Amino acid sequence: MTSAAETAAAHRAVEAVWRIESARIIAGLAGVVRDVGLAEELAQDALVAALEQWPADGIPPNPGAWLMVTAKHRAIDRIRRNERLGGKLRLLGPELEAEQQGPPREFDAVLNEDENMGDDLLRLMFISCHPLLSTEARIALTLRLLGGLTTEEIARGFLAPEPTIAKRIGRAKNTLADKQVPFEVPSSAERPARLASVLEVLYLVFNEGYSAMAGDDWMRPALCNEALRLGRVLAELMPAEPEVHGLVALMEIQASRLPARLSPNGLPIPLAEQNRGRWDQLLIRRGFAALLRAERLSGPPGPYVLQAAIAACHAQAHTAAETDWQRIATLYQALTTLQPSPVVELNRAVAVAMASGPSTVWRSSTASPQNPRWPATTTCPASAPTCSPSWAATPRPLPNSAAPPPSPATCPNAPFSSTAPPTPLPAPRCADQAATLGAGRPPGRRQNVRDGAGAFRGTTSASAAYRRVGVRVGRA
């Protein structure tokens, strides 16, 4: 006879296993039944069975496989029921026989192909963020299916009523089923837009968590960690996509500021005034490493890589005064061509002002779009042929990053050390790469330039303007 406390502890242990395994189980099941809604129901059935059995019997040696096998049995029960139903329906018309095909893949294959599970996980990410769904639905479905969050947790995280979230998830699953959205990784033609949707969802979740105030439910800041975790998962699933690494880098570096972003009375502290000694150097390093992974891949930098490069500039400055504003201005310039928006323009204007003084901003902002010299207003000469195609994401190593990593060879008995030693951050390959960013690319739409500069002009100093923009620099 177990006490209530023991049962509660056992339930927490089951839930922990669920958190670790649920996305893979749902993904694997969806790969078989080709319906994410049904896959989640089957997985939930398995969870209920685990909650009933594990507290008494103990957690099985391979809990993930146990959950999958249980879900499989539930699925087979359903298929049999459907077959019986199908037998009756067959009397109604032979065309319905087409519906009675078996599952396209065997469960046992799914169980055994642990290494290939990533493909199903990736499919699950893409379908959860499908453009047929509203942004809110994509977010809720992603957190539910990939994060393993309960409806109640999602509701708390987004300060929404639980029934609203439940309806949103239910509708999303129905939409995917009704429209027979295929459970697949999109084709190469579709992939950029579909990937952008996945990245947007993760970043929206992250920002929701980042905007949490002191006293908010703990679930809100936890959203940052969840988005970051899913970003890291995605980076391993799609290692050849620079923007995935860019988003991970951006989130890692921004998350590094979480401990410093609120004052004791719970008010947000602008970036320039944050205690940089409280920035989490581990996350900064991880962000730099992700940025370097993006840089090693070919292609021009996308918006997330550029924003991460901007965040890296801030992370590298030991004091606000040491910030390389010129580089940031150049990165914002490149960002305005990719993602013109008032906020990006304003941040660019601030960066230009910080680099060269307020009058320069006014000059650069009033230049006509036809003026080819406009992009280079405050930057170095836009001629660095050796750096082309170039971008500025190369983070400079932190002062103590030259210290050699612990060598596994010295610790033959150390089980954890069998992993490859971390690669030290390389020295910048091209310090002036920022100067060539956006060069050769016509300036994008800039109808907001005047607004941005106008907002800036009204202030008494560049730093005051910067304080007003605060933490939004790099988070636009």
Next chain:
Amino acid sequence: MRFLMTVNGGGPPPYEHLFAEMGRFVEKLTRAGVLLATGGLDRGTHVTASGGTITLTDGPFTESKEEIVSFALIEVRSKEEALELARRFWKMVGDGEGDIRQVHGPEG
């Protein structure tokens, strides 16, 4: 929340396939977005501070089973999740000792 999993020395010598298995385990934790840092630890220098006097002494000092030889820093959503991962880790390693401790800060 972060947890530091540590492994003490003094266990039986690692069996032949352990390193490959460990590599896969580490890779899996990385792919799951859980592992923040990991490494093996050399025998270090012992520090004693007493009445303003700092004494540094090269090791070894302790029984090897009290000595931490490797660590993994993980980011998980609950203590139970850390314990479950530790269970999986030790199931793979076999006999030995270690600890799982929550890390406070810098996240607060």
